[in-house]
Structure formats: structure tokens, C-alpha cells
Amino acid sequence: MSQPRVSVIVPAYNAMPELTDCINSAIEQTIGLDQLEIIAVNDGSTDGTGKELDRLAATCAALRVIHQESSGTAAVPRNVALDVARGDFVFFLDSDDYLGPDALRRMVAMADENRTDIVLGKMVSVGGRAVPTAVFKSTQPRTDIFSSAAYRTLGCWKLFRRSLLERLNLRFPPFRNTEDKPFTATAYLNADGVSVVADYDCYYHRDRANGNNLTLTAQNLSHRMQGTRMCFETVARHLEPGARRDQIMRRHVEWELCGPLWWLLLRESEEDIREHIYPEIRDWVDRWVTDPVIEKLQPRDRLLLHLLRADRFDDVMTVIRDADRDAERGHAVDGGRVYWEHPLFRDPGAGVPDSAFDVTGRLPVRHRTDSASWQQDGTLRLTGHAFIEHVATLDPATELVLRCYDADHPEVRVPARVHAAAGPPDDGLADERLADDGPPDDGRRADAGFVADVDPAAGALLGRGRWNLFLDVRAQGVSRTVRLKAPEAGAVPARTITPAGSGEPTVVEPYVTKWGNLSLHVGGRGAPREDTPFRTTGLAWHPARRDTLVVTGRLEGEAAGGAGPVRLRAENGRGDRREVPVPLDGTGGRFTAELPFKGLRPGRWTVNLAPSGSLPVAAVPVATGLGGTHWFGLARPRTARPVPEASETTLVVEVRAVDVPALVRRRLRRAGRRTRN
Structure with a gap:
């Protein structure tokens, strides 16, 4: 039996009727059943889920069904499936969700082409269920958790390279809620690259018709405590103290610590809060919440964390109880700063600094x-x-x-x-x-x-x-x-x-x-315009000459006849310019031009198409799928990488000289961390 490319893992507990659509969406993947194994684990269902899985398995040899007693968590059936999975990659699909038909083919291709360990496929909300959006603004062939919004989504609905999971011996902790966050966090922090597929709807996320999603039913703070502590411990174990750790810790402070406190704490009894929950949360704050993390949070979270640091239990309970009323309070201007006029603002007894109430940087x-x-x-x-x-x-x-x-x-x-x-x-x-x-x-x-x-x-x-x-x-x-x-x-x-x-x-x-x-x-002949007949259809670095940008496109419409000779141009703000001729197909107006960046001075270079006729300069548009490249210059290696934030309309490429000693030190540190893990 050949090894499948992907093992699709589906934990299922009382998942009817959504389960049928879920499994069929995996069976119908364009990557082909010969490339798949689908492992569905029936976790003691009582609603016919097991029978439906057996029925589907009888029609599809790629579907394997495992029946077990109820564990009360999605973690256990996922782990059971992981123990028998054989695919190069693993994809976790919840039984109430479903896949776009071409999702797995695209995601596997992205991982293969960019040698990345984790691929995020664009998520789509069905029926109003919340989905992450920031990370899916553009396709990212290869990125990481520090230079993208990937870490904002810690759900496990992703493609993981199975060798990564096995190297880490990574399994889900058996918690009822937040079981996937420590799992995904550990994978992120050890992954060799992350890819994002944002130009195709890969994963459809929905609530069950009966409202029995575990995420919705396990809504007590006590259900989250173990998973949240494990998130903090995971980050602390894999990242040294400093700016990078603070960047990642901020996500957990906002979403796993402060967020649940505001909307879940008062559901618990005051005895449990005082004796169990409050001491645990104070320990998290003392150990892992630094001043740079607090500075980046919204004012009410800053206030809450300062009160926890000061061990002011009664004030913590009061500000949470009065949160809605306090949110409507006004603002005061003092010394060029604007402050939230909360009752504890400049209260000597509270000991909360003015900075906790400063809203200046958040005013629109x-x-x-x-x-x-x-x-x-x-x-x-x-x-x-x-x-x-x-x-x-x-x-x-x-x-x-x-x-x-x-x-x-x-x-x-x-x-x-x-x-x-x-x-x-x-x-x-x-x-x-x-x-x-x-x-x-x-x-x-x-x-x-x-x-x-x-x-x-x-x-x-x-x-x-x-x-x-x-x-x-x-x-x-x-x-x-x-x-x-x-x-x-x-x-x-x-x-x-x-x-x-x-x-x-x-x-x-x-x-x-x-x-x-x-x-x-x-300067030049005017700004790039979107009404130009130039249409760029492809951007890539040359597979053999890594310093060379290959631009493909075509000229459209009657105006194309006035283009005259066309040149592909890179120019910087100092007036430096490099141009190459653009050979045009005389019949179809198609072109392929190759622009070498080797020899260009470090800095940012804008790329456009410059006709010699009556047409305006045309921008080579910002490329969401174009990654970086590198080559060896006379003195030291060079890199070139698009800078998407540099322009809203035009491709800007930054050329840099590589600091080789610093690069070697970073790789040695990374190797050392992997050895310790």
C-alpha cells in the first residue's frame, strides 16, 4: 500500500447531520483518493454518527473508521488517529466543518514548493461563526509567526508536516477546551516555515444546528485554566525572554488571560475564584506578563493586569463587575495625552500608573x-x-x-x-x-x-x-x-x-x-496608473539565475498600438535606474521580460513598465505570491525581497547585503534550541 500524502483526521461525537457533508468534502478532494487517507474516530456517539461513518466507509476505501468509548474531548480521538496516520501531512478537520474541493491539493503544493512545515488555508465563516481574517489578507508562500499574523489563529485546522509532529512527539493534551492551542503553539514554535493560502476558500467553519460544539458548551473559566497555563509554559520553554517572547506572549495575555476574565470570571462562585482561580491567574501575571506586553494592550486590560500585580482582589472583582458602565466614562486631556476617566484613575490607593489609562495612541x-x-x-x-x-x-x-x-x-x-x-x-x-x-x-x-x-x-x-x-x-x-x-x-x-x-x-x-x-x-513620466493596457500575469524569480525577476504579461485593447518599444525598469529614489527591453509578441501582445537585480546597490527599488510611445508608465503591481531570493555578489551574499507595506500599488523590492556572521549565529542558536527540544 503506497504512503498517502495527507491523513485527514476527523474526531466525531454526536456530529449528525453535519458529519455527512464533512466526510464527503474530504472524499471529493481534487488531490485524489489515492493521495489520501481519512481517519474518522467515533468518540462514543449516541445519535447515529457511528452508523453514518460505517455507511460512508463502505463506499470509500480511503475512509477508515475507529469506534471508541466517549472521552469527552476532541483531543483523545485526534491522538488515536495520529498514532495510526501514515501521510506525509496531517490535516485536522472538525466534524461540523467542511473543505473546499481544491483545498488539500493547494495546501500540499504550497508546502512542497516552499518546504514549509505548516500551511494555513483560508477560513470562511458559515452561519456567523468567527474566523481569523488578518492572516488571510494575502497569500504568503513562506513566512513565520514573528513576521505574520499566523500566531493569532491557534485552532488546529491546518496542514501539518507529520515528521514535525513525530519529531516533537506532539499530541493533544486531554482537556475539554483549549486543547488545540498548546498543540498548535508548540508546532508553530518549532516549525521550519509557515505558508498561507489566502486566494482560495479552503476551510468552512460552522456551528452545529443543535448548538453542541464543544467550544460553545465548555464555556466555564475552569475548563480553560489547564490549557491556558500550558500555552504560557510552551512559549516560555521555546523562546528566551525578550521582544520575540513578548510578541508571542501578548496573544495569550489578550485572548487566553484577559478576555476570559472579562466575560467568564463572574460565572464562577466567589469561593472558587478566591481560592483557586485568582491565585493561579496572579501566578501567570507574575511569571510571564512583562511591562512591554502590558504597554501594547487596550486600557482596560492594562488596568486589570496592574491590579492583579498589586494583588488587589476586591478591585479586580469590582472593575470586572462594572466594566460596561466604566466603558462609557469620559476622557481627560493632560500634558498632550488623553486618559480614560475610570474611577481608579489617579486613585492613590489603587497604585495604578497613569499609563494604564492612556488612550492617546488609540484615538481615531x-x-x-x-x-x-x-x-x-x-x-x-x-x-x-x-x-x-x-x-x-x-x-x-x-x-x-x-x-x-x-x-x-x-x-x-x-x-x-x-x-x-x-x-x-x-x-x-x-x-x-x-x-x-x-x-x-x-x-x-x-x-x-x-x-x-x-x-x-x-x-x-x-x-x-x-x-x-x-x-x-x-x-x-x-x-x-x-x-x-x-x-x-x-x-x-x-x-x-x-x-x-x-x-x-x-x-x-x-x-x-x-x-x-x-x-x-x-519625476519620470508620471505615476503608474490602473487604466493602462499593460496586464501583468506572472511574477517569479528565475529558477537558475536567482537574482533575476521574471515578469510576464500582455497588452490589451486598441491603446496597445501606441506603446512603442517597452522597457522593464527598476529605479530607486537616488535616480539610479536599470532597464531591460520587453520583447512583445507581435500578434498576441504577450511578453516575458527578465530584470537582473545583481549589482544594484542595497535599498528599495520600484519596478514598472515604461513605454516609449504615448502610454503612461505602468506599475508592476504588488505581488502577494512573490517571496524572497538570494545570490552571491562580489563581496558578500545579497537578498532581494518584496516590501508589500512600502506601496499600495507598485512592486517595491528591497536589496540587502547579508551579514554572514550574524546569520551563522542565528542558525547555531536555532540548531541548539532544536537539540534541547
Whole structure:
């Protein structure tokens, strides 16, 4: 019997009628039954689950059914199946959920191509059940838990390389709830790479019609205590104290410690809380919750943790009991910071620092850009409204901030003229209380209007490159920065300007990003536009020449005839440029171009297509599936990696020289950790 690629493990307890769809979704996978084994474990069901599994197994040789007495947890049947699994990979599928038809084929291919140990497939909510979303914003061929949102999802509904699980002798602890979190955390912390499939709906997550999901029925805090402690212990065992451990610990502090305390603690008897739960939780805080973790949490969690540190049991119970009422309390401005006016704020007896109540960094900026237009003197005038939520517009001092994302130009700040606003943004906050000692509510946003004039020709104000626009909104000494939205009318046309003392005309083109924000492109032939006939169909690093980017695409429509000779271009903010010709198929307009990065200086390089005819420069779009590469230069190895956060519209690649000694030290430390484990 050949070894299957994937072992699909399904624990089942009273899982009808959803079970049938679940098993059929595994049987119908496009990867093929010859590549699968499906192991379903009937955990003492009494509703016909066992009979249905036997019926399905009679029609499918790849389905193996194991019957056992009820264990009361999904952990035990999963472990039973793991002990007999033979696949290269293991996928855990809950009996109330189901798979997209092509899910396993895509996930296995992703693991094979990128040599990763864990693959996350995009999850979809059915019937409103919560699913993670942050990690699935884009496909990630190879990442890790420190540079992605993967660690936010600790459910076991993932593809695991079985050799990883066997090397760790990893099994699920027999808990009724949170049994999968220590399991997944251990796998994450020892995995050689994580992949994310975000461009296909892989896993459909739903609640049972009868409401008997274990996650929903095991809702007492006592059901979670063992699993939560094991999560903390797992992270502490595999990560040394420091920023990386704090980053991972924060997830457990927010979701496994603070979250359940707010909504589950009061379900327990006060005797159990005082004698068992409270001492245990205080021990977690003392051992694993550091100041850097607390600083990154929301104010009410910060308050709760400081009270636990100070061993103030009665205050802990009070703030949890009064949480809803306290959430509606107002805010105070002091020294350029905004504080939550909780009853314990600056209470000498509580001993909680002001920082626990500081909400400044969480206040949203409400703003609208009304217009963007070129003036006769060559300046770009921007008008609109902006204010900080909860802060009255007293002593306003708003600035426009320009930041170049594909070059090392310094940030540029342009003071805005603030004026009384005829009609502040209609955001539904008209009756909301604002923190100040000034005039009545109806005048507290009177100075929310702004006018900012950008003069691109003023000396060396703006260098070549693409500039994102922000507003630094200030009032009462409080400062918050927000990305500037584009006006509803869209961006204005490009303008050719002549910088002072230069004499060389330069094109400045405002453009709207796909997120509706306003940006400027300075220099060249104008900003990349989405209405170009160029269509990029593929991006990859050359399999033999690892320093070479291969771009495939086509020209569409009648406008393609005006393209003339086309060149694939990489340029940085210093004016350095490398171009290669783009050979066009004379009949179909298809092209394949190869752009070498070897020899380019370290830094960020923007990639676009530049025609010589009447067409505008076209962006090579941001590539969600393009990973990094490396090659050997004359002096030291080099790497090139896309920087998705650098641009919302255009591929930006960062070239770096590898610090070989530091790389060797990291690998030795990693090898040492694996040896200890």
C-alpha cells in the first residue's frame, strides 16, 4: 500500500447531520483518493454518527473508521488517529466543518514548493461563526509567526508536516477546551516555515444546528485554566525572554488571560475564584506578563493586569463587575495625552500608573478631504476637515506630512492653515462628549477645517519617488497621524513643474491608491496608473539565475498600438535606474521580460513598465505570491525581497547585503534550541 500524502483526521461525537457533508468534502478532494487517507474516530456517539461513518466507509476505501468509548474531548480521538496516520501531512478537520474541493491539493503544493512545515488555508465563516481574517489578507508562500499574523489563529485546522509532529512527539493534551492551542503553539514554535493560502476558500467553519460544539458548551473559566497555563509554559520553554517572547506572549495575555476574565470570571462562585482561580491567574501575571506586553494592550486590560500585580482582589472583582458602565466614562486631556476617566484613575490607593489609562495612541482621527487642486502659482492645495475623536479642536496645529516610500528622502512637513469649519464631517459623533474645559459641545469642532499648500518646486522639497500623504492632526497638544483620503472627485491631473535652481522640468502627478488614499508621484513620466493596457500575469524569480525577476504579461485593447518599444525598469529614489527591453509578441501582445537585480546597490527599488510611445508608465503591481531570493555578489551574499507595506500599488523590492556572521549565529542558536527540544 503506497504512503498517502495527507491523513485527514476527523474526531466525531454526536456530529449528525453535519458529519455527512464533512466526510464527503474530504472524499471529493481534487488531490485524489489515492493521495489520501481519512481517519474518522467515533468518540462514543449516541445519535447515529457511528452508523453514518460505517455507511460512508463502505463506499470509500480511503475512509477508515475507529469506534471508541466517549472521552469527552476532541483531543483523545485526534491522538488515536495520529498514532495510526501514515501521510506525509496531517490535516485536522472538525466534524461540523467542511473543505473546499481544491483545498488539500493547494495546501500540499504550497508546502512542497516552499518546504514549509505548516500551511494555513483560508477560513470562511458559515452561519456567523468567527474566523481569523488578518492572516488571510494575502497569500504568503513562506513566512513565520514573528513576521505574520499566523500566531493569532491557534485552532488546529491546518496542514501539518507529520515528521514535525513525530519529531516533537506532539499530541493533544486531554482537556475539554483549549486543547488545540498548546498543540498548535508548540508546532508553530518549532516549525521550519509557515505558508498561507489566502486566494482560495479552503476551510468552512460552522456551528452545529443543535448548538453542541464543544467550544460553545465548555464555556466555564475552569475548563480553560489547564490549557491556558500550558500555552504560557510552551512559549516560555521555546523562546528566551525578550521582544520575540513578548510578541508571542501578548496573544495569550489578550485572548487566553484577559478576555476570559472579562466575560467568564463572574460565572464562577466567589469561593472558587478566591481560592483557586485568582491565585493561579496572579501566578501567570507574575511569571510571564512583562511591562512591554502590558504597554501594547487596550486600557482596560492594562488596568486589570496592574491590579492583579498589586494583588488587589476586591478591585479586580469590582472593575470586572462594572466594566460596561466604566466603558462609557469620559476622557481627560493632560500634558498632550488623553486618559480614560475610570474611577481608579489617579486613585492613590489603587497604585495604578497613569499609563494604564492612556488612550492617546488609540484615538481615531475623523477626516475628509474636500478638494485637491493646482493653483496658479504651481502649488497643490488640499482642503478638508479633521479632528481627533474625544478631543475638542482647541489650539489646533494640523500639518500635512509627506513620506517617500521608495526612496530615502527625509520626511516633509507642511503646516496647514486651520479655520472654522462650516460643516465638520458627519460621523455620527455629534453628541459624543469631548475632553476639554472650553466652549459648549456645538462649538468644539469649529476649528476642524484645514488648508494645506504643497509647493513641489520649492528647492529640493520633494525628491523623485512616490510620496504618501498624511495628516498630523493636533489639538490641546494631542497629536494623531492618519493617512490622507482622496477627495470624492478623485485625484487631479499631473502638472509639470520646474524646481527652483534646477531648470529641469519634472512631472508631479497626484493619484488615488486602491484603498482610496491620496499619493504623489514626482519625476519620470508620471505615476503608474490602473487604466493602462499593460496586464501583468506572472511574477517569479528565475529558477537558475536567482537574482533575476521574471515578469510576464500582455497588452490589451486598441491603446496597445501606441506603446512603442517597452522597457522593464527598476529605479530607486537616488535616480539610479536599470532597464531591460520587453520583447512583445507581435500578434498576441504577450511578453516575458527578465530584470537582473545583481549589482544594484542595497535599498528599495520600484519596478514598472515604461513605454516609449504615448502610454503612461505602468506599475508592476504588488505581488502577494512573490517571496524572497538570494545570490552571491562580489563581496558578500545579497537578498532581494518584496516590501508589500512600502506601496499600495507598485512592486517595491528591497536589496540587502547579508551579514554572514550574524546569520551563522542565528542558525547555531536555532540548531541548539532544536537539540534541547
